[in-house]
Amino acid sequence: MRASQYFISTLKEAPSDAEIISHQLMLRAGLIRRLAGGIYTWMPLGLRVLRKVEAIVREEMNRSGAVELLMPAVQPAELWQESGRWEQYGPELLRFKDRHQRDFVVGPTHEEVITDVVRREIKSYRQLPRHFYQIQTKFRDEIRPRFGVMRGREFLMKDGYSFHASFEDLQREYTRMYETYTRIFTRLGLSFRAVAADPGSIGGTGSHEFHVLADSGEDAIAFCPESDYAANVELAEALAPPGPRPTANQPMKEVATPGKIKCEDVAAFLGLGIEKMVKAIAVMRDSEAVPFALLLLRGDHDLNEIKAEKIIGRFRFAHDGEIEQQLGCRPGYIGPVGTRDIPVIADHAVAAMSDFVCGANKPGYHLSGVNFVRDLPVPATVADIRNVVTGDPSPDGKGSLELCRGIEVGHIFQLRTKYSEALKCSFLNEEGQPQTMEMGCYGIGVSRIVGAAIEQGHDGRGIVFPSAIAPFELAIVPVGYGKSTFVREAANRVYDQLAAVGIDVILDDRDERPGVMFADWELTGIPHRVVIGERGLKEGMAEYQGRRDAEAEKVPLAEIAALVRLKVCS
């Protein structure tokens, strides 16, 4: 490729609405351009990256025996009504009517469609197992699209669905996909981690997420350095503290804590550690006749809403008015003492506390030296409702947990029969009896990977792409291409040599100053660069520099092609 015939459109300054580094760099490097909130055009250079990611995903999926197809982006509402998700999915599902007033959706995922395909096509256990996948544009009307391509509304996704005659066979395929995904992300050149995950709204039993490790990631991951335990914090279990509750040493007394609302402030004001505080969170439960309830957490712990939902069902946080009506007190000073029949759900850590501090249900006052049994009943429900924190014991009993952040780029689920049952997707087993198929589902966020790779690979000069997905592997930068025949001929020769052996090379034959060319190829993250100028040519030399290298190295012109081949392949 010659740069003069290609389209390079870089920006010196990033648009001010780009918040994270990958978004800024993608805009500056001319990889994407925004059309509407969460909707982007993939510019030529960006498309090359996207296609490379796609190709690796496709290759590995095929290698693992999955079969590619392409399903419609637009789907009739009937299928969604049949699975029940027409009601469940909410406003994230983009719905519209056609000219006949029939309801349709723009597919955010394709469980319904693939299950429909399979129930029509597959009748016998002899035709199973089967794994179909597609790489397709999806649409989810995200509440708050942000971070460019990382949380867009329109995005490119690989989604695969497997169908099995037995759960054992589903587990076999699940393991195979786990390995396939590991291979894919390794080939992409990303630093990643597979973690146990919450199956969430898609439903089913087992589930793993694949996260690209990056500080800007939206997910928190708990992992144990001493073992291979790793889980999304949403799921990671906080073990109950061992041993009996310490005995009460202090009398309960009311202390004035004017203006101290947050646990940290109260702790500091009283000169106590924050782990002696108990915070009460007032919630309204959807399912209960008496919706109001209090959740108790240790001061230094955070509520895990997913865990809490599993214990008490769907809920929302109570409004200030509701809290005041129930407890006669503003939030900030609420607590579990003297609340009579208000249901109290305590985290394990709270149940193990003694001589603690909590709100007095009286504005401006807290209670100290509070103890269960003596001052308030032991909560009826004690459960794991908090996020794990650094230093918590690992649930597998081997050492303690650490936390890091990740960008979810892949997710595999054992769906079991959630959709096959709803859509009556069955087959005849060996006994000739109808049986519901077991299903697995496997997603990879293709477009998100591009953003994630940049989050992980960048420096002051721009993007540092892994070789496997860089828009070009090599940029040849001739200094004086238009002026010097020597330079032009040498550059053309090197270009021809490398292009002939299949290296993805761009020759910068634009009439630009060297600084502009250097800056462009650094910004766009091209991993290898060869500079050919009259100065070096006089000594028969060219220059090679890797994107991560601090300095260029001089290489005899005759050897440059061989060196580049070596570098590109390593």
Next chain:
RNA sequence: CGGGGCGUAGCGCAGCCCGGUAGCGCGCUUGGUUUGGGACCAAGAUGUCGGAGGUUCGAAUCCUCUCGCCCCGACCA
């Protein structure tokens, strides 16, 4: 959807308080000089000041309403 902020040239911004000819840097065009790290000089072009209404002799500026975007809280690849 709730809370906060911002919409002025392709991009980054000033001007708004205190109404009176719409500006700066980058980019773009033309010419010249340059040519190993985002050049310099000269001459240019580019704006429904997000939109609609109102107040006013006069609105980018004040008022009302709208739309869009960004940030903070409930979703997911």
